Amino acid sequence: MLDLAVLGLLKEGDLHGYELNKRLKSLVGGYANSYGALYPALARLERRGWVSSTAVDPDPAGDEQAPGEPARRNRRRSTRSKSGRTRKVYQITEAGEDHLLELLQEDANNERRFRLQLAFCRFLTPERRLALFELRRAHLLSLQAMARRDPVHSTDPYVRSLFQRDQERREHDLAWLDRLIAGECAQRAEYRTHRTMIDADRSATDPGGQPQ
Amino acid sequence: MLDLAVLGLLKEGDLHGYELNKRLKSLVGGYANSYGALYPALARLERRGWVSSTAVDPDPAGDEQAPGEPARRNRRRSTRSKSGRTRKVYQITEAGEDHLLELLQEDANNERRFRLQLAFCRFLTPERRLALFELRRAHLLSLQAMARRDPVHSTDPYVRSLFQRDQERREHDLAWLDRLIAGECAQRAEYRTHRTMIDADRSATDPGGQPQ
DNA sequence: GGTTACATGTAACTAGTTACATGATTAG
DNA sequence: CTAATCATGTAACTAGTTACATGTAACC
Numbered sequence: 208m209l210d211l212a213v214l215g216l217l218k219e220g221d222l223h224g225y226e227l228n229k230r231l232k233s234l235v236g237g238y239a240n241s242y243g244a245l246y247p248a249l250a251r252l253e254r255r256g257w258v259s260s261t262a263v264d265p266d267p268a269g270d271e272q273a274p275g276e277p278a279r280r281n282r283r284r285s286t287r288s289k290s291g292r293t294r295k296v297y298q299i300t301e302a303g304e305d306h307l308l309e310l311l312q313e314d315a316n317n318e319r320r321f322r323l324q325l326a327f328c329r330f331l332t333p334e335r336r337l338a339l340f341e342l343r344r345a346h347l348l349s350l351q352a353m354a355r356r357d358p359v360h361s362t363d364p365y366v367r368s369l370f371q372r373d374q375e376r377r378e379h380d381l382a383w384l385d386r387l388i389a390g391e392c393a394q395r396a397e398y399r400t401h402r403t404m405i406d407a408d409r410s411a412t413d414p415g416g417q418p419q
Numbered sequence: 420m421l422d423l424a425v426l427g428l429l430k431e432g433d434l435h436g437y438e439l440n441k442r443l444k445s446l447v448g449g450y451a452n453s454y455g456a457l458y459p460a461l462a463r464l465e466r467r468g469w470v471s472s473t474a475v476d477p478d479p480a481g482d483e484q485a486p487g488e489p490a491r492r493n494r495r496r497s498t499r500s501k502s503g504r505t506r507k508v509y510q511i512t513e514a515g516e517d518h519l520l521e522l523l524q525e526d527a528n529n530e531r532r533f534r535l536q537l538a539f540c541r542f543l544t545p546e547r548r549l550a551l552f553e554l555r556r557a558h559l560l561s562l563q564a565m566a567r568r569d570p571v572h573s574t575d576p577y578v579r580s581l582f583q584r585d586q587e588r589r590e591h592d593l594a595w596l597d598r599l600i601a602g603e604c605a606q607r608a609e610y611r612t613h614r615t616m617i618d619a620d621r622s623a624t625d626p627g628g629q630p631q
Numbered sequence: 632g633g634t635t636a637c638a639t640g641t642a643a644c645t646a647g648t649t650a651c652a653t654g655a656t657t658a659g
Numbered sequence: 660c661t662a663a664t665c666a667t668g669t670a671a672c673t674a675g676t677t678a679c680a681t682g683t684a685a686c687c
Binding site for chain 2: 664666667668669670671686
């Protein structure tokens with residue numbers, strides 16, 4: 208799961224571990240500053256060839272930075288910015304990008320995973336993205352069906368309140384997902400309309416087109 | 420976490436592992452039929468003296484059953500009901516009940532744990548129950564504050580949609596919790612009114628009582 | 632001169648899943 | 660007779676947390 212998050216964040220741009228962790232915290236709702244998971248994950252990703260790393264000196268003789276580097280005099284504050292020690296900046300590899308696309312499509316029966324998949328689903332093709340949403344939708348529907356099949360037996364008010372909240376949450380989630388799906392379809396329709404208009408333009412002599 | 424769920428369920432009545440797992444499935448939203456976690460947990464709980472177990476033969480020479488046992492002839496279907504093999508029925512011990520009360524009060528910053536705490540919070544005193552709710556409320560408020568402090572930077576529509584859902588969920592959850600808390604306070608007020616009436620009855624000569 | 636933030640990492644632990652092994656009983 | 664359900668368990672794995680170790684540099 209961390210793999211998905213890390214690869215997704217690295218696809219947006221190169222980062223070092225500490226910075227990755229900060230972004231993870233805001234991305235995953237209430238994620239601990241759990242370096243104990245992140246650094247081993249980065250090492251693993253590198254071993255498997257999905258990311259590569261570059262040691263970056265805080266006081267750089269390094270010249271790998273952007274070509275329009277600020278001049279020497281304000282380096283001490285601007286390029287070093289803040290860095291206690293040498294950082295390891297990670298980049299995603301081509302193999303890593305392929306793997307990311309795989310991770311973005313699997314399952315969707317896991318709340319946390321789907322959250323990450325959604326956060327990076329823009330990297331998928333529209334078709335695969337829609338498939339992901341539909342998969343999640345099917346899962347939510349099956350949960351809802353299960354809940355309806357065997358309703359709460361308990362008479363305890365706290366348990367009943369809990370289960371009612373669950374149901375409201377499921378319904379809210381489904382409505383939200385449906386809006387996302389509708390958005391996808393609208394986009395697709397827009398694209399198709401656009402293409403149709405171009406087609407019509409290209410062959411203005413055509414009389415009917417497709418029915419409906 | 421399983422400890423909490425198991426002790427809570429056993430406090431309601433003696434159960435064997437297989438049955439426990441079925442109840443867990445409905446209690447914890449979408450819990451796998453994960454015997455690989457349950458049976459080791461039961462063994463651990465027993466080692467620590469929080470539960471004790473009794474082997475129950477499916478074709479009982481056993482006489483531990485309720486005194487009003489149905490007669491011999493329909494035993495083969497009614498008392499055995501369904502049992503492929505010898506079951507191990509677990510009971511909660513006194514030490515286990517103490518431990519359960521501890522588990523019911525710790526933290527509340529964990530979604531899944533709080534779910535279980537709520538499911539069994541009826542075993543707490545009203546004071547401790549209210550304290551639990553307030554703890555959870557404080558946690559939700561801090562999450563909300565955090566989200567407000569650094570809002571979404573991303574312009575990606577999927578990410579934005581995700582974070583908006585998060586906020587709606589937080590608000591819905593808080594409102595729900597507030598209703599629970601209000602319920603607790605109402606109960607307390609009811610009790611106090613009741614007691615006051617009794618007090619007034621007992622000493623009808625008393626003129627003022629406490630102001631307000 | 633102490634606290635906070637930057638930066639990387641390890642070890643031990645918590646928590647749960649997946650897959651397997653085994654075997655009895657019951658319903659179709 | 661075969662599939663499903665009942666019933667208990669183990670082993671290997673996935674996933675993440677907590678606590679520790681280490682050191683720099685900026686902020687007040």
